[in-house]
Amino acid sequence: MNEHALRILEYEKIKQQLMYCAASSLGKERIAELTPSGSLDTVNRMQEETDEGATVLRLKGSVPFGGITDVRPALKRSKIGGMLQAKELIDLADTIRGARLMKKFIFDLIGNQEIELPILVDLVAQIDPPGGLERKIRSAIDDQGGVMDSASPALRQIRGQIRTCDSRVKQKLESIVRANNKMLSEQIITIRNDRQVIPVKQEYRASFGGIVHDQSASGATLFIEPQSIVDLNNQLSEARAKERHEIERILRALSAETAESAEPMLEDVGRLAQLDFIFAKAAYGHQIKATRPKLNDHGIIRLKKARHPLIDPDQVVPIDVVFDEHTHALIVTGPNTGGKTVSLKTTGLLTLMAQSGLQIPVAEDSEASVFRNVFADIGDEQSIEQSLSTFSSHMTNIVKILGNVDFSSLVLFDELGAGTDPQEGAALSMSILDAVYGKGATIICTTHYSELKAYAYERPGVMNASVEFDVETLSPTYRLLLGIPGRSNAFEIARKLGIPQEIIESARLQISHETNEVDKMIASLEKNRKAAEMEEEKARRLKIEAEKKEADLTKQLEELERSKEAILAKAREKAERALKQACREAEEIIDELRRYQRQGQVKEHQLIDARTKLVHAIDSLEPASDAPASEKPNSSVSGFRPGDAVKIISFGQNGYIVNKISDQEYLVQAGILKMNVQAGDLKRVKEEKKVKPVVNVRTSGNTVRPELDLRGERYEDAMRRLEKYLDEAMLAGYARVSIIHGKGTGALRKGVTQLIEGHPRVKTSRLGAQGEGGSGVTVVEFK
Known part of the structure; x- marks a missing residue:
């Protein structure tokens, strides 16, 4: 780069x-x-x-x-x-x-x-x-970088000796200090040359034997190691030398392990x-409140609300920079201090940041292009040392750019051709742009030359842009306007500042007709742009309001859905309670039948009573309010007609109407019986197809079959099903049934055999014959 x-x-x-x-x-x-x-x-x-x-x-x-x-x-x-x-x-x-x-x-x-x-x-x-190295280091060295006693047994022993010797030295010196306090400059123990000494006045030197290690600046105090503690201090020094050697050994061991x-x-x-x-x-x-840009390598740039990251966020003005598939050069015109150079630098710097893997301060869905190189000729490059003018400095830099630029380059020109004669500078600028453009590079160029405004209209792929200037406040807005060339605001500014109108009109006459026409066209474009922006802002507000209303309606719909769910949940809860009550009643009926069974032969009227209770329990689950009128009980509003299929609720039997006796009573055929039944005890049902009668009982909506398959069931579940099945099969009038339990490990077969042998209504049981399933089936006969 x-x-x-x-x-x-x-x-x-x-x-x-x-x-x-x-x-x-x-x-x-x-x-x-x-x-x-x-x-x-x-x-x-x-x-x-x-x-x-x-x-x-x-x-x-x-x-x-x-x-x-x-x-x-x-x-x-x-x-x-x-x-x-x-x-x-x-x-x-x-x-x-x-x-x-x-x-x-x-x-x-x-x-x-x-x-x-x-x-x-x-x-x-x-x-x-x-982790092993970490544990070894921490077991030997504390957080402050000191080697701990626990680093090795030898170090612990040596430091114990040091503490003992140090304590004995201190005790001995303290005794000497107390006994000779008048001979001492201060009643303290201090250190000189790593030896513990006491400060003795010069005149009492002869009263103390031992070694003089130092003296004060005035010579009035001598720091003496008394003879009585010399041997103790020697022992202490030896122990400390051993400590240093042991610490070095420990550090070398840890360093060697670190090397591995x-x-x-x-x-x-x-x-x-x-x-x-x-x-x-x-x-x-x-x-910097940045986002990740989309990337391409085709020179396409779409920077939305781009902000220069080095400008104060409270002062920076976001700009839009767009290079689509058909745009390869942008010519930016406008007044000085209007923001042209900032726009140039913003585009260049954000491109470099994106190519460095940095997110950039732009709005979402912005897009940046990846260039193999970025070239820039910006600002005053005048070099006094090299005796180069501003124009010469720019040209020197542009020569280097021309020698290296290619189709995968972004080139930034600031005030191209400035610093020389305007006419020659404009011509040179257009030639340089043609040369760079011809190599396929992407270009942004700022200029004051009005000739370059026409350049964008004469070349495909080149677009004009300008920085906005507020004539009312006589200040730039720093906004970049794409597709609109900049125009001179000198006359408007002069008029605002008080220059007489006749002088301004005289000045206008000095400008060519073409220039005036161009200025009028640009002014019209700016007027239309502002009108479009106002319409866009109005549309944006309407969109926000519509989105708010949509959000409110969505919220209301969600509340309705929640209310609906609550009502349905309440209804389900009520249905579950009714179902549990019906199940309890059915269990009570079954328990009652089992009591009858244990007492002996079940009588026919007891079976009829139990069945009637069971039918009532099932009927209590049917939602009368939601059923069609033809299926509701007590449908005597329209009455029954001869031939209508009905159910006698109290008996649980189905039949059909033979004749109408009165509005509240009908003659009903149920099997071989004919009986008079009150209308309130009748319920209209769908007429069933005529089939060959079979002996069966419906329990929980399932027909009792002459065999029960327990394969794949858990042991406890299988035993519960078997016990229930035997009761239902007996009520259905079966003399013999088959229990399919499979061969497997034999645990299920053993459980089946034990339960059958203890059942009071079972007469005999045996394993199935060759055509009946063999040892995987048990055949049961009832009494």
């Missing part, structure tokens, strides 16, 4: 801001190395990294980088046999812990959230921190640096 363009577009300032978002020196180092890429695939991956980092920050707010430091120098020194200091080792342990927590953080996040983070997951999956893990740890540190870099990019994007 062109270094001159990076400097002039202030790319380094973006990197400086980005560094404030890094959590460690590792991330800052990656940021310092950052440069825009010219490969679409590479930029897409970099943007995907940043997007995943932004997703993590949006969900969690922060990332655990605590404790991670740059331990690469220590790791490299351990590889060549160097001894690491305790502080370096504890930094190493902290970094190992940080890597472990980071890995757990990412895996916990994807485990608890329905999100995909393929790049981050792949990165942390490769991190393999040596140095290579994979260096790779882990590189991955941690990349993670810090990714999350720094994401944090910076959040800080």
